[in-house]
Amino acid sequence: MSVFDIFKKLDAEKAGNAAQPVEWLVVGLGNPGSKYEGTRHNAGFRALDAYCARTGQRIDKMKFKALAGEGMLGGKRVLFLKPQTFMNLSGEAVRDAAAFYKIEPAHIIVLSDDVSLDVGTLRVRPKGSAGGQNGLKNIIYHLKSEDFPRIKIGVGHKPHPDYDLADWVLSKFTADEREAVDAACRDAVEAAACIISAGCPAAAQQYNGTRLKQQ
Template identity: 60%
Template sequence: MLKLFSSSGGADWLVVFLGNPGPKFAGTRHNVGFMAAEKCEKATGASIRRARFKALTDTVRVGEASVLLMKPQTFMNLSGDAVGPAARFYHIPPERVIVVSDDVSLPLGKLRVRTKGSAGGHNGLKSIIAALGTEGFPRVKVGVGAPPHPDYDMADWVLSTFKNQDAADMDAAVSRAWDAVESYIRFGPEKTMDKFN
């Protein structure tokens, strides 16, 4: 059977785990995408360490699909500089580019799977929308909670770390985020949204 969107080099899907590179950002709210990448590595045996497209990458099989895993190393607001070239090189259409990111509008640990949408104030998503030329790519958003009061600086909030029970809840949430990505690839958006939203 002829495969739609067969790609040069064999990647059918691109999964982008958003975060900021470097030890000072490890474990922060803005880096839940990178935390989900660690869960993906444990679940699949992947090693997301090959430097390509201004990112660290690896390729795994999910069911019948070949999936390029990516952790952009560009800093959050330039994530599209990694995603755009990779999607073009492998001829991966936007509807097969899944982005895992933090979301301050969701309660801590809550997942939301979407097939498309606006950036919602997220600079990483904004950069990817610009690079792909569309809002029509799926995302798995991981709730990191809103700042504790309206005067709290948003940049300080997303660069803060999880404490105590929040850290345990987030550990479970990022595991579920990878499960949601895998489900999306295997079973499609409807079943995945029914299960994880």
């Protein structure tokens, strides 16, 4: 039985307890609209969309300036969020949802793209700076804290140093890259479940650099 199957079984066993409060936020970052689908910057959206396709989870209610949906992950009730404010204002949705559910930063997991990582590589971090990612930067600003877990999905380095970063993150994955990034997006939600059930160190040990290790 895979790690994901174990988490899914645990979630199914607890799913009937509708009275269980939301204890975690799992936030996928991206830009709304069809023109941004499949772009590198939308890796967080891609991870949650893939999870929904695999499990039937719904993230389709407009709340907190985001598409939202409650579900079980890692044995806890979570609110999945896809902010609809565009990347640079992602923190508004996270701030409002966190305030409503009284969730501390340590229970907010953010899935985002990372241009410093090879395509398909994951990096789990318990906290830290934005590292140039504007969605993370805005979340830090609105939460007034860097102390939230994040799962970075590698989308590849710029082809050369002079290449415009905005053009790069808004470019689409090539056919050769899609298999690796889709596997990383699947693993990213598994890593979020692992953070919830076992903590960031366990998730980092299992998932950091997973795609590189398999190559």
